Amino acid sequence: MFLVAGLGNPGIEYQFTPHNAGFLAIDRIASQLGATVANRRGRAQTARVVLGGREVILAKPETFMNLSGVSVAALVSELGVDPATGLVVLYDELALPLGSIRVRPGGSSGGHNGAKSINGALGTEQWPRVRIGVGPSLEQGAGQEHGRRGSGYLLAPMRRMELSVLDPALDEAAAAVGVIVAEGVQAAMNRFNGSGRRERNSPAE
Numbered sequence: 274m275f276l277v278a279g280l281g282n283p284g285i286e287y288q289f290t291p292h293n294a295g296f297l298a299i300d301r302i303a304s305q306l307g308a309t310v311a312n313r314r315g316r317a318q319t320a321r322v323v324l325g326g327r328e329v330i331l332a333k334p335e336t337f338m339n340l341s342g343v344s345v346a347a348l349v350s351e352l353g354v355d356p357a358t359g360l361v362v363l364y365d366e367l368a369l370p371l372g373s374i375r376v377r378p379g380g381s382s383g384g385h386n387g388a389k390s391i392n393g394a395l396g397t398e399q400w401p402r403v404r405i406g407v408g409p410s411l412e413q414g415a416g417q418e419h420g421r422r423g424s425g426y427l428l429a430p431m432r433r434m435e436l437s438v439l440d441p442a443l444d445e446a447a448a449a450v451g452v453i454v455a456e457g458v459q460a461a462m463n464r465f466n467g468s469g470r471r472e473r474n475s476p477a478e
Contacts, residue, residue, distance in 0.1 A: 274352050275454050278332040280341050280364040280387040291407035292427040294365035296333050301443040303331055315348040325455030341387040342394025356400040361453050363446055369406030372438040374446050376465050377402050378458045401458045403446050
């Protein structure tokens with residue numbers, strides 16, 4: 274059993290905000306597999322799928338971003354998975370350019386409140402994650418104009434141009450999850466972290 278959780282805020286008003294990139298990635302994976310994330314389990318919406326030859330639970334916590342760990346920890350306990358080898362979390366990253374992704378086996382929250390909540394609830398930083406860039410793009414400076422940065426930017430609906438840049442990254446994140454489940458985190462890092470995109474130093478929310 275494998276648990277793949279995407280972070281975000283429930284509610285239609287948050288659906289297409291940068292902070293919901295994790296939810297959007299989970300929906301992309303489900304769509305590719307012909308599933309709907311609609312079952313209620315562990316204070317989350319879930320779906321059971323087969324990915325990479327393994328049984329996987331897709332989850333979107335309904336606890337709001339700052340309490341993501343409550344839902345993720347409940348699912349980890351219920352499913353009996355080891356966070357280091359049976360969990361993948363997808364979430365937005367303001368410190369990465371819009372449209373990029375990074376795979377990591379663990380680490381600090383980097384200021385991301387959802388990741389911080391999971392670290393605290395699980396009592397460990399060792400859980401694989403796919404961070405989806407939502408920060409200013411290298412080419413167009415998305416998010417910089419008119420002070421569109423920080424929490425105000427993260428909770429505001431994305432513009433059409435921003436969504437078009439994010440869209441292929443959701444496919445890339447979905448593919449990275451498939452590799453993690455089938456081959457492991459290192460294989461996904463080798464495949465998806467070598468794109469030449471560089472991380473930004475802007476703080477994550």
